[in-house]
Amino acid sequence: MTASRRPRLGVMGGTFDPIHHGHLVAASEAAARFDLDEVIFVPTGKPSFKQHQKVSAPEHRYLMTVIATASNPRFTVSRVDVDRPGLTYTVDTLRDLRELRPEADLYFISGADAIEQMLTWKDADDLWKMAHFVAVSRPGHRLSVDSLPPGVVSTLEIPALAISSTECRQRAEAGQPVWYLVPDGVVQYIAKHGLYRGSAS
């Protein structure tokens, strides 16, 4: 990091139910491309887009995220969304992180599927001013930012990992392995706490 420039902070929001290697590669690739000093993973509290679906307790998702990121000195985890009551909206996440880290420039990292929905996010017009957005490629989704205001979202092609948390949950429920789809410690955490048994969605 040069002394003259502001710290660059990646923000990787997600439900992380469970966190998998697709999330970790997205964060790592964005960090390399945009010379980020740190990437903060932010597990959602109650996701606004998943109100009608069963989501594991925030504490489980937070701890799996800590386990998955522990070995990377540039990866950290924030509790801002887990600890805020009510539904989680990205605008609140960014507001909180800007308050906590006023010296930094924020880079919000999002997959192609999530970025498609961005115009429907709460206070979308304010979001552009709060962070730069990085849209990463994801198998099965077209990486397009044509409908978004010009200049606020960068696109980034990353190695294709066709992994989703939904599939990990379904595999865990069916007794199929999730080894190598999620970090080893997360495999063991899922087994230890019996997550996703009889509840895959």
Ligand code: ATP
């Ligand atoms: P679910 O199936 O439960 O929706 P998910 O795999 O989509 O889980 P989320 O926690 O919803 O994971 O996603 C968090 C962020 O990570 C989103 O911006 C999403 O687009 C991105 N993401 C998830 N999986 C990948 C992947 N395999 N490649 C690139 N980006 C991904």
Ligand code: MG
């Ligand atoms: Mg998702």
